[in-house]
Structure formats: C-alpha cells, structure tokens
Amino acid sequence: MLGGSIVALLALAALCAPLLTPYDPLRRGGLALLTPRVGHWFGTDDLGRDTFTQVVYGMRVSLMIGITSAATAVVIGVLVGACAGYFGGAADDVLMRLTELFQVVPRIFLLILMVALLGQRLVVITAAIGVLSWPGTARLVRAEFLSRREAEYVMAARAIGAGAARIIFRQILPNSLAPVVVNGSLLVGGAILLEAGLAFFGLGDQNIISLGQMIYAAFPLMRDAWWASLFPGLFLSLIVVAFNLVGDGLNEILNPRALPR
C-alpha cells in the first residue's frame, strides 16, 4: 500500500514535469556545479543543467522503459508459458529448454552485446530488456497451466468443442493471472535497474535523459558534486522500491499462503 502511493505520487510528478520546473532539461549554459539551493533544488551538473529538472524528466523515461519492457516480458512469458503448460509433451520440452537458456545466461552481458551491436536507441534497449526478462513469467504461467489443465471446467469447455486457443485465453488464463501480476510488478523494478546499469556502461540512449545516465555522467564528478549522483540515484531507488513494495503487497493479498499463520 505504501508502495502504491509512492508510485502514484512519482507518476504524477513525472507526468507533470513541464509544470514543475521552468528549466529545459537539456539546456546547457547555466551556472555549472551549483550546490543545492532555492531555485535549483538539486543543484546543477557540470554543464549547467538543473538537476531537479533532469531528475523529473528522467523519471518519466525510467518509468516508461520499466513499464514497457515489463509489459513486453509479460506478454512473451505468458504466451510461452501457456503453450508449454497447455500442450505439454515435445512443445513443453523445447520451450522449457529455451526458457532455461534465457534464464541462465547472465542478462547483463547479453544486454550489453545486444545494445552495443544493434544500436543504442531507446526502442532497442526497451525491446532487449523485455526479450531477456520473460523466463520468470513463463515458468510461473506454465506451472499454473499444468495444475489447471485437468480441471473440470476445462474438460467441459473441450466437450462443447472449444478450440485450444479459446480454452487458453478465456478459461485458464484469467485464473492464472495473480502471480503474473505480482511478478510483473517486480519485473518493472528489475527493468528499471537494468536500464540504469546499461546507462552506467555508457550504453544508454544518448538523446534522452534517464536517471541511469545521470548517475553515469555524475560518476567522474563524484568528488566535487555529490548532489549530481545522490539525487538521481535516490529517486531511481525510490521508484524501484515503490514497485517492489507494490509487488510484495499484491503478493500478500493474492497469495495467503505466504503469510505466517
């Protein structure tokens, strides 16, 4: 619940970014390296850009990347998990091997390779993160499908002639969504951290400000301008914490077994 309110607050702030600050985040030439003060709440960076503005705009980007890649991962994961769980047999084996492959591989290296090779654009980054995050969801969905496959309502649906797709999407899937949602919330946090990690390697999209990029740029300035790394990191953590708390809270609601008796 706490997480939910934090997320709502931050989302609101991110959306209203232009209203909150008079500065253009990319505009350079202001006074550089100012300590936090009235007028520049978070100080300025080495190019004279206002840090507060950057943080607010950066939150937009981070949120967008996080949610989009998590959504992509969930879609792929659900499809793979559903097919593996419902059809079983050879399809299950093949899909599970594929899932293992993507799960075991250290994502950061694959991500670095993909972005370095395919280009440092926002679309590429978001797609790459999404493509590398689906195994967890796939396993969850598969487990759910495996346990529900022999349920009576499924047999009834088959008896009236429903095709496989219909059964999957209309019957079993709606009942399986609870852990997927929880996982999705955690995925958003993970995706945001991954993007920040990429930016830290200098592989972020150069045309857009994101919180990870700010931390990357602030690294050499650490001694002189502590505020440049503190605030973006703080807000990045805040977003991720919020999503993780939301995920935890959802888990407590939807999965009573996890709570102590």
Added chain:
Amino acid sequence: MSRYWGRRLLQAVPLSLGVVVLTFVLIHTAPGDPVATLAGEQSTAQYQTQLRHDLGLDRPLYVQLVRYVAAIFRGNLGYSFTFGQPVLALILARTPATLLLMGTALVISTILGVALGVETATHVRSPWWNLASVAAAIAYSLPAFWVGEILILIFAVQFRWLPIVGMTSLGGYSGLAHWLDLGRHLVLPTLTLVSFNLALFARLTRASMLEVLAQEYVVVARAKGLTPRNVIYKHALRSALLPVITIVGLNLGTMLAGFVLVETVFGWPGLGRLTFDAVGARDYPVISGLFLLTSEAVIAANLLTDLLYGIVDPRVRYE
C-alpha cells in the same frame, strides 16, 4: 543416482552449445564488414577477397559455426585489440580478483542472510517483522552501483577512513602488510554487494522457512519436546534451504550484473572492470568471450546445485 547425474549432465550439454551458438549469432549481427575494416581503405577488391578466403569468412555460415565451436574447444576465444592479448588469457588473468570479491561477499551474505531469514520467519508476531521486511525490500531495490558510490562518498571521501578505489595501494607492501591492505580495500565493495545479496537471501529463506514451518513434521518435532532451536536449525532449515539454493542458482546471472557494476565503481581489477573497459572500447572479442565464459560458468554452477540437490533430497532423483 548416477542415472540422475547422467541425465542432468546430458541436459546441460545442449544448453552450453546453445550459448555458444547464441554468441556466434550475435557476433555475426554486428554491423560493418570485418574484412573491410581489417584490410583498410586502400585495399583492392582482390585483396579483400583473398583475405576473406584466408580467414574462412567466405564459407557458408554453418561451416563457420563449426569452425567457431572447434576454436572454442581449443581455447581460442579471439584476440583483444585494445589489450593486445588473447582473450582467454586476459579473462583468466582477471578472474582471481573477481573470485576474491565474489567469494567474500557471497559467504558473508549467505551466512547473515540465512540467519536473518530464519529470525524473521520464526519471530513473526514481533514488531521487527514489518520493519525488517521493508528494510529488506529497500536493500533489494537499490541499484548496487549507486550504493557503492554513496559509500565511497561517505567513507572514503568525507571521512577518509577507507581507500577509494583499487585492490591494493601503490606502496607495494609485502607480507602481512599486503594482506591488511587488501583487506582494507575489500571492505567497501564487499559491503555494497552484501547489502543487496543479504536482502535477497533473507527474503528467500524467510519465504521458504514459512512454508516448511507449516508442515506437519515440524509440528511433530515440537510435540516430541525438542527444543525450538533444535527444531528450527536441525529439521526445518535443512528442507528450507533447498529451494533457496535452486533459486540462487537460477539467479546467478542477475547477481553477476551486480558484481560487474560494483567492480566498475570501485575500480576493482577484475572481470567487471574488464567488461566496462571492453564495452567502452567496443572490443567485441572480449565482450563475447566474457559472455560465453560467464554463461558456461553459470550453467556449470546450476548443474552443481542440481547434483547437490539430488544428493540431499532423495525425492528428486526419481523424477
């Protein structure tokens, strides 16, 4: 027993090969023509054709794949342009530093994390529970490299208690002084890594313990009159640890990301730093070599945990 091991080994083989193929595919999607780059701008088309033939790049793709796999088996992972060394030698040289950091951090976070998980699982009604949960959630969410930077700012820059970067000081101590110096340098990076992994282990252990404690045999043990400590540590914990080990094995890839970033922040001369430098220089042979080796290492680690699981939990062997 050996059938289970044999099966797991067999399953690991296509996985390893899959990684190799994946690396190969990724390398070949790189933009630009390596032959053109190697030959230079002034070269003639004839020279380029010759070079292409010499390097084996004019063969069909599957032939190239086979040659690539063969080269890997011979230990040839390519040559690094930036560092001027064969990739394998480069990676192997940096591995001990990483292992030192990783080993220390993992040992500490495992012991502390499991202990914390057990405590939060058993003292459920206490007010600490919510606090610990939130604290764990926070520690789990903070980006490791940012935590590292903040720690450096506080402890090394502001208070000057601990060194900032690197593994050893420039003085070149020997004997005991060398180890002490190493230890001083080890503190901050380990602290950074531990904070994240500790939260992960604590959460996992707690969830697992809660499930185990609800089982009937625990009730029986308590009814038999065994001391709570006996019940928790000798009976419940053993079963609770198994899924934790499995999940940790699966998450090794993610944990590696944390290690890589922390090494970069602290200038620790290990594989993480190597990754950072290689990425900056776009040194693809090194990056793909790192990817290949770390993936294989994770696969091997997973295999190991599965085999251990088979020893510890007999039910698994007969699946």
